[in-house]
Amino acid sequence: MSEQAIAQLIEKTEALQTGHFQLASGLHASRFFRCIKLLRYPQAAEIIFAEIAHRFANENIDYVLGANEAGSILAFEVAKHLGVEVAIACEKSGTYKLIEGFAFPVGARVLVVDDITTTGGTAKQLLAIARQASAEPVGVGLVATKGLFNIDLSCRTEVLISLQGMDAMSPENCTLCQQQIPLTT
Numbered sequence: 229m230s231e232q233a234i235a236q237l238i239e240k241t242e243a244l245q246t247g248h249f250q251l252a253s254g255l256h257a258s259r260f261f262r263c264i265k266l267l268r269y270p271q272a273a274e275i276i277f278a279e280i281a282h283r284f285a286n287e288n289i290d291y292v293l294g295a296n297e298a299g300s301i302l303a304f305e306v307a308k309h310l311g312v313e314v315a316i317a318c319e320k321s322g323t324y325k326l327i328e329g330f331a332f333p334v335g336a337r338v339l340v341v342d343d344i345t346t347t348g349g350t351a352k353q354l355l356a357i358a359r360q361a362s363a364e365p366v367g368v369g370l371v372a373t374k375g376l377f378n379i380d381l382s383c384r385t386e387v388l389i390s391l392q393g394m395d396a397m398s399p400e401n402c403t404l405c406q407q408q409i410p411l412t413t
């Protein structure tokens with residue numbers, strides 16, 4: 229499956245938005261990838277689930293770990309493709325933890341999936357969850373990257389599409405704040 233096919237899907241589902249956004253990292257941006265828009269169409273999104281699973285098909289994955297809205301859906305669907313278990317984490321006060329009921333056995337091979345990385349902070353926390361459980365983080369599968377930072381996740385990282393024209397600004401240097409444009413809700 230080509231980047232072009234994914235770009236078409238993103239365009240068709242209006243998942244790429246323009247406005248004034250506050251990101252998970254606290255940075256501000258004028259462009260935002262809202263993956264949940266794309267995931268409204270499970271049959272169309274199937275090409276994304278299948279492609280992430282395909283890229284890690286030879287890695288003997290035992291668990292697929294995701295977090296938050298889009299990440300949980302991705303993890304569930306990619307795990308179904310790989311025929312393995314899923315694990316879901318959620319964030320409380322800035323720290324990600326596995327939701328009660330999910331756990332990794334020692335040595336389990338874990339694939340982390342997420343919709344997008346900006347700073348890589350979320351993906352790093354999810355990888356750390358696996359390490360803390362003495363599991364083995366094998367890779368990270370991402371639908372998209374903003375391509376703004378040089379992020380080293382220290383394991384195999386597969387990105388389906390590198391989005392063009394993305395930005396990320398500290399609130400102090402945010403040109404949209406300077407124009408007093410309200411945050412998009």
Ligand SMILES: O=P(O)(O)OC[C@H]1O[C@H](OP(=O)(O)OP(=O)(O)O)[C@H](O)[C@@H]1O
Nearest residue numbers: 252253296297344345346347348349350
């Ligand atoms: O690379 P980073 O700087 O960590 O940013 C990327 C993360 O931020 C977003 O999650 P968010 O916390 O907004 O939750 P969401 O998936 O529910 O939107 C996004 O889904 C990634 O998980």
Ligand SMILES: O=C(O)c1cc(=O)[nH]c(=O)[nH]1
Nearest residue numbers: 251252253260261344346
């Ligand atoms: O950095 C983020 O929080 C972020 C950026 C983006 O484009 N989309 C998203 O869901 N989160």
